[in-house]
Amino acid sequence: MGAITAAGLPALLPAAGLMHDPGAAGRFGEYGGRYVPEALIPACAEVEEAFREAWADAGFRRDLDRLLTVYAGRPTPVTPAWNLSTELGVSVLLKREDLAHTGSHKINNVLGQALLARRMGRTRLLAETGAGQHGVATATAAALLGLRATVFMGGKDMARQALNVHRMRLLGAEVVEVTSGSRTLKDATSEAMRHWVTCADEAYYCLGSVMGPHPYPWMVREFQRVIGDEARAQCAAELPAAIPDYVVACVGGGSNAAGTFAGFAGTPAKLIGVEAAGGAAISGGKVAVLHGHRSYAIQDEHGQILEAESVAAGLDYPGIGPEHAHLHDLGRARYVTVTDGEVIDAVRRLARSEGILPALESAHAVAWVLRAARDGELPPGATVLITLSGRGDKDTNTLMEIP
Amino acid sequence: MTTTTVRGVAVGPHLRERRDAGRGLLVPYVTGGISADWTDHLRAYADAGADAIEIGLPFSDPMIDGPTVQEASERALHRGATVRGILADLREVSLPVPLIVMTYYHLVAREGHARFCAALAEAGVRGLIVPDLPLEELGELEQAAAAAEVDLVLVAAPSGSPSRLREVAARSRGFVYAMTAMVTTGERAELPASAGEFAARLKPHGDLPVLLGFGISTPEHAVAGARAADGVVVASALMRRLLDGATPEELGAQVRALRDALDATSG
Ligand SMILES: Cc1ncc(COP(=O)(O)O)c(C=O)c1O
Numbered sequence: 024m025g026a027i028t029a030a031g032l033p034a035l036l037p038a039a040g041l042m043h044d045p046g047a048a049g050r051f052g053e054y055g056g057r058y059v060p061e062a063l064i065p066a067c068a069e070v071e072e073a074f075r076e077a078w079a080d081a082g083f084r085r086d087l088d089r090l091l092t093v094y095a096g097r098p099t100p101v102t103p104a105w106n107l108s109t110e111l112g113v114s115v116l117l118k119r120e121d122l123a124h125t126g127s128h129k130i131n132n133v134l135g136q137a138l139l140a141r142r143m144g145r146t147r148l149l150a151e152t153g154a155g156q157h158g159v160a161t162a163t164a165a166a167l168l169g170l171r172a173t174v175f176m177g178g179k180d181m182a183r184q185a186l187n188v189h190r191m192r193l194l195g196a197e198v199v200e201v202t203s204g205s206r207t208l209k210d211a212t213s214e215a216m217r218h219w220v221t222c223a224d225e226a227y228y229c230l231g232s233v234m235g236p237h238p239y240p241w242m243v244r245e246f247q248r249v250i251g252d253e254a255r256a257q258c259a260a261e262l263p264a265a266i267p268d269y270v271v272a273c274v275g276g277g278s279n280a281a282g283t284f285a286g287f288a289g290t291p292a293k294l295i296g297v298e299a300a301g302g303a304a305i306s307g308g309k310v311a312v313l314h315g316h317r318s319y320a321i322q323d324e325h326g327q328i329l330e331a332e333s334v335a336a337g338l339d340y341p342g343i344g345p346e347h348a349h350l351h352d353l354g355r356a357r358y359v360t361v362t363d364g365e366v367i368d369a370v371r372r373l374a375r376s377e378g379i380l381p382a383l384e385s386a387h388a389v390a391w392v393l394r395a396a397r398d399g400e401l402p403p404g405a406t407v408l409i410t411l412s413g414r415g416d417k418d419t420n421t422l423m424e425i426p
Numbered sequence: 427m428t429t430t431t432v433r434g435v436a437v438g439p440h441l442r443e444r445r446d447a448g449r450g451l452l453v454p455y456v457t458g459g460i461s462a463d464w465t466d467h468l469r470a471y472a473d474a475g476a477d478a479i480e481i482g483l484p485f486s487d488p489m490i491d492g493p494t495v496q497e498a499s500e501r502a503l504h505r506g507a508t509v510r511g512i513l514a515d516l517r518e519v520s521l522p523v524p525l526i527v528m529t530y531y532h533l534v535a536r537e538g539h540a541r542f543c544a545a546l547a548e549a550g551v552r553g554l555i556v557p558d559l560p561l562e563e564l565g566e567l568e569q570a571a572a573a574a575e576v577d578l579v580l581v582a583a584p585s586g587s588p589s590r591l592r593e594v595a596a597r598s599r600g601f602v603y604a605m606t607a608m609v610t611t612g613e614r615a616e617l618p619a620s621a622g623e624f625a626a627r628l629k630p631h632g633d634l635p636v637l638l639g640f641g642i643s644t645p646e647h648a649v650a651g652a653r654a655a656d657g658v659v660v661a662s663a664l665m666r667r668l669l670d671g672a673t674p675e676e677l678g679a680q681v682r683a684l685r686d687a688l689d690a691t692s693g
Contacts (some may be wrong), residue, residue: 048562056562056563057560057562057563058531058558058559058560058563059489059558059560060489060490060557060558060560060581060583061560061561061580061581061582061583061585061586061590061594062490062581062583062584062585062605062608063585064560064561064562064583064585064586064590065585065586065587065590066585203493203496203500204486204487204500209487210487213487213488213489216489217489217490217491217492217610220490220608220609220610221608221609221610222608223585223608224585224608309536310535310536311532311536312530312531312532312535312558313487313532314487314489315558317535325508325509325510326509326532326533326536326537327485327486327503328486328487328532329486
């Protein structure tokens with residue numbers, strides 16, 4: 024447990040240096056940076072300048088808040104998982120990003136970036152997508168704001184997330200199949216960046232997670248911090264101790280986790296990021312420069328980046344956002360892994376116990392809590408906030424194929 | 427500082443001398459380790475009149491490369507190509523023209539800047555291009571390369587501001603690599619007129635040769651490129667043929683055709 028003040032309330036740890044503005048160089052400790060070709064430097068610099076200006080502009084904040092409220096359905100509730108809590112002997116709260124418009128947290132970031140793109144005079148959004156949730160959110164915001172959208176998606180993911188491919192097309196987006204390499208999120212990201220080189224003057228690259236060159240890891244975290252800020256206030260109303268003992272989120276690139284952690288980095292809550300065992304950048308990887316930033320990634324003994332392997336397309340990624348690498352090095356957050364089998368069990372368990380069908384990605388966070396409660400790592404009576412990053416409708420095909 | 431041996435032909439003086447003699451510079455590319463006999467391509471290129479040779483150290487995620495170089499990189503990695511293996515192969519050859527390695531920053535950083543550059547110099551490689559390392563992140567590698575007597579060649583992009591292009595030209599060594607357009611590598615039907623204008627904007631910034639690359643596919647492109655700049659780099663047009671089965675002799679003939687076209691119009 025964290026420090027307890029005389030009044031019995033958890034003291035806030037100094038937030039200084041944690042989840043802050045990473046400065047002009049975009050550094051989180053030794054991680055982050057802007058490792059892109061010279062060709063893309065002006066585009067990155069322009070996005071940074073525009074974001075700094077917009078984020079300091081009350082008018083921009085007001086427009087975004089209004090969209091988040093009347094369009095995306097924020098604030099999303101925190102739901103006590105009553106039945107599961109009783110079964111596990113710990114108090115589980117669910118931050119319900121699955122209830123946000125389009126079915127995941129991705130909309131928070133996309134509305135922010137799409138408003139920024141429009142403010143910058145861009146007419147088209149580019150995006151990469153794994154599970155298709157970021158692609159759907161991008162297609163949605165583009166439709167709303169009168170922009171065009173081009174979404175790059177690996178061929179393997181187009182097959183297993185076919186529902187989201189159809190949704191994107193219905194929303195008017197162009198979906199480009201990526202056939203190189205792993206045919207998943209890694210290669211979709213590479214291809215989106217290549218395409219960006221050819222059209223940076225007209226198109227805005229709407230990156231889907233806390234990765235890529237500066238300012239994206241920081242900007243996406245700021246657009247997602249609404250999850251953590253809301254949850255912090257909701258926990259204060261829901262929990263006698265105001266702050267949960269554990270805050271748990273799944274990590275692909277790490278945007279729902281970063282947004283959640285941002286609300287709790289200055290509290291005594293233990294922060295847990297859950298990666299897929301087959302794409303465990305921190306548990307199984309080494310320092311790498313990939314997709315525009317320095318962080319961790321899984322790689323072979325010669326430094327070639329390995330392909331991830333996860334049942335959850337959104338976590339099927341060999342790297343992780345740079346700020347997570349920093350939080351890991353500092354010991355402020357812990358990164359753990361769960362297997363595909365545990366994830367499938369967690370989907371079924373949450374569906375049966377609470378009537379909530381989580382996305383395979385989100386079920387990673389649930390799976391770790393199930394294991395930690397069983398192992399006794401979570402002491403009886405502990406309070407746990409899980410960010411449920413998205414809903415599982417998109418995964419019903421995958422789940423139907425698993426006996 | 428360096429106790430290692432430095433082999434190979436230095437890039438800058440060699441290219442400058444040839445440029446000053448009125449020659450249109452020609453730098454063909456090959457992906458290292460793409461076949462068992464891949465170093466035969468180097469000999470064929472040199473015999474066919476290459477002024478320097480660019481060698482790609484394949485990386486799993488080549489972010490500025492189009493389909494052809496991606497495919498070439500994948501094939502080389504499939505064959506088990508590694509940085510060490512490619513440099514070991516290079517230690518076995520001796521060529522009368524400079525060798526320049528092109529690779530991505532991850533493969534450099536994981537080895538350590540100084541160790542990586544020293545290993546290049548020992549293998550006879552005297553130039554290095556790292557396309558995903560912009561000016562802001564250059565510092566350490568710039569020093570390590572200079573200490574190892576390896577020319578760190580910088581890429582100038584048409585999107586760069588005048589002050590940025592001035593700095594790229596000032597900090598580049600060996601030559602300035604000018605992108606023909608805002609594109610990834612890959613064959614193209616046309617060389618845009620803006621490529622020549624871009625080269626003309628870069629040349630007054632210094633005395634380094636300026637070479638146009640990205641999409642130079644035909645002798646006509648090479649001639650137009652060398653007229654506006656000081657020469658050209660040719661990659662995908664050669665690698666496409668190599669992937670389709672061309673032998674070192676056949677690729678040598680393709681380089682010879684480029685050379686002849688350049689020679690017919692220069693001087
Ligand atoms: C529901 C859901 N959760 C999580 C993720 C992973 O992204 P991140 O780690 O950026 O939150 C995705 C990505 O597609 C997703 O769709």
